[in-house]
Amino acid sequence: MVRRLRLISGLVLFIYVFTHLLNLVPGLLSFSALEAGRYVFLAVWRPLPVSLLLYLSLLVHLGLAFYAIFRRESLAMPLLEALRYGFGVLIIPLAALHILGTRLVHEVYGVEDSYLYVVTAQWAFDLGYVVQQIALVLVVWIHGCIGLHLWLRLKAWYPRFAPYGLAGAVLLPTLALAGYLAAGREVLRRAQEDPGFISGVMARANAVSAAETAEVLALRDGVVYGFFALLLLTLVARLLWRLWQRRQGxxxxxxxxxxxxxxxxxxxxxxxxxxxxxxxxxxxxxxxxxxxxxxxxxxxxxxxxxxxxxxxxxxxxxxxxxxxxxxxxxxxxxxxxxxxxxxxxxxxxxxQPRPGYLQGDEREIAILFADLRGFTTLAEDRLPYDVVFVLNRYFTAMGTAVEQAGGRIDKFIGDGVMALFGIERGVEQGSRNALEAARRMALSLDELNRSLAHDLPEPLRIGIGLHSGYAIVGEMGYGAATSLTAIGDAVNTASRLEALTKEFDAQLIVSAPLAGHAGLDLGAFPHHEIDLRGRSQALGVHVLKSALDLPEPSVFAIAGKAAE
Missing domain, CATH: 3.10.20.30 (Beta-grasp domain)
Known part of the structure; x- marks a missing residue:
């Protein structure tokens, strides 16, 4: 609830500041344009209900800022957050006179706080007020933009929008201050040409007297001193509260x-x-x-x-x-x-929201292992950059085939590939995707061999093992080397099936469990019951001389519907 109140009150104040700065931009054109914009601005913000919302938001936001300081466990914080707090502390001292000298004198003393009056009062009597006004614009705007950034940066769409937002965040105050400076120059020019200009502006606006000015300045001092007294009281209360907590053990x-x-x-x-x-x-x-x-x-x-x-x-x-x-x-x-x-x-x-399995989950998935046959011998007589070139072409072809079939590359191991299927869509769909990936890999390898026919003494050959079963899935590793992977008996079995393609002189070995999950009858291909190290029971497998002998994707789709 506290966080939501701070967000809502902050957004109300930010919108007010945004429209106020927009209102200053017409000053680049003329005073009449500036005043025309003021009428629109006042029509939005001067009605009593809107004014109450604005000042209530200011009080709530300020109160919650004190509360946040009191609740902070440590005053050590990242630089961006420290800047937000620092600029926030400066706002009241800088803004107090501006607020009191416009809205208060208008309501209490009947001053017509037009832009001509405000700019003349600041530029004609004390240029220190001009510097203070510029500082106020920059401090308030930067404070609001930092708060907006800290809120929005957790949104998925924000990184795409951020560069445009930054450009706007720089452009708006630049134009607003340019409009304010142009209006100030115009006041100084008129005052130089007409000695009675300043007194005329003050008279038409019903400007406050010297005594009333002293009252406003005294009230300004009271607001500023009161603000810092509250800030100091908050820090002391925070210290006493933590000392009391420390006594608890x-x-x-x-x-x-x-x-x-x-x-x-x-x-x-x-x-x-x-x-x-x-x-x-x-x-x-x-x-x-x-x-x-x-x-x-x-x-x-x-x-x-x-x-x-x-x-x-x-x-x-x-x-x-x-x-x-x-x-x-x-x-x-x-x-x-x-x-x-x-x-x-x-x-x-x-x-950003992430799948729960990334933190570790046991799932029934399909696993693919593939390895180049005899590439080590082939690479012995080739230059290193030729070996890297061929391997990168191979990895690109195999990785593309896996991803197009709906799989996820787990890792490249030497000249081998490990891929996972069905992590999110289930083992049945994963098994069908794994079979399709094997077929696409065989197609891609044939295309690659034709492309490299003049660079290789003999075509590249691969062995592929496919198996499905339960595995522990999650993000594993360290630092930049962290990635989604799977471990378990099913992974080891798929790796051993890939190794067995050498013994059977085949390109693909598919375990019976995976074929069953895919709902595909591979009875036309040789079937064997094999004993694998680490397994108490024999595993049924289907041996295919070429993965191109697998049926087309349309058959997988029909098989999938039948299995469902």
Missing amino acids: MVRISYPGGRQIAIRKGETILAASHLARVPHASVCGGRGRCSTCRVRVGRGGAALPAPGAEERRVLARIGAAPNVRLACQAHVFDDCEVTPLLPAGAGPRLA
Whole structure:
């Protein structure tokens, strides 16, 4: 609820600032254009209900900012977030006089706060107000844009839109300030040509007297001093609250590598990482939105308070395992052991919803192994760049065939290929796709051999093994070498079937379980019962001299419907 109020109030204020800056752009043309835009602007924002919404949003946003500072576990934060807080602190001191000198004097003293009056009052009497006005525009706009960026960067579409948004974020204040400067130059020009210009503008606007000006400035000082007093009070209250919490006792958090951190009870795991300078991803700044701070909790996990509604929603979105928690939301009250699941430099892309199986799941899938025959001997008499050229052509052809058939390349191993099918669509569809991939690979290899006929002493040959069964699927590896893969007996079996193609002098061996899942009758091809190391029972296989002997995709589709 707090997060939603901050977002809504911030959006109201951002829209106000956006339209206010748009209103300054016509100043590039003339004062009459500037005033015409002002009438439109006031028609939108001066009605009482809209004004109440605007000032209520300002008070709510300001109050929630103090609350956020009080609740922060640590004042250490990423640079972008520090800039947002820093610019936010500057807004009230810079904006107080502008607000009081326009809306307040209009409502209380009956001043006609036209742009001609406002610009003349700033440029003709004290150019320090001009500098303050420019600073206000930049500070408010940058603060709002940073907040908007931190909110939107978790959206899937945002990376495509961001360059255009950045261009607009630079262009709008540039044009607005150019309009403001052009209006100021016009005021100075008129004042120079007509000595009575300034007094005439002040008289027509019913400008405040010296005594009333002193009252406005005193009120401005009160607002600014009051703001900083509240900020200081918030920081003191935050310190006292944490000292009280520390008296409640300390707990230990254990990280990978044996590192242990002592923190006070009730601290979050992410705050503990920040306090101890343990690198820990947190794209959203600890607001429980992005999931990049997630950790696997081992010993002591049962003592953590149950996830709240917001945390449960985010964990469900990413398909998190039961022992995974958001480090920014999990408050520790007993010793526990945690393992961050994402690299410390994880970006917004890893915050997007991802399939649950990426974190580890047992699924029945189809696996393909393929290997070049005799390529090591063939490569011995060739130059290194020729070997790399041929292998890259081969990998491109085989990888394309697998992907076109609906498979996923797991890895290239030497001159071999491992591919997975049916992770998302089920083993039946995966088995049909694996058979189609084998047929496409054979077709692609024939085309490649024709293309390389003048570069190779003999055609390239491959052996392919296909099997289906249960395997553990998930993202495995380290750092940049992390990828989706599968392990288990079914994977080992598929690899051994590929190796057996040498003994049978065949291009393809298909296990009976995979053929059964595909709903395809391969009885026309030789059938064998083979004993494989690690298996207690013999495995039925079908041996095909060429994968091109497999039926066309239309037959697979018919077989699939029949199987269903």
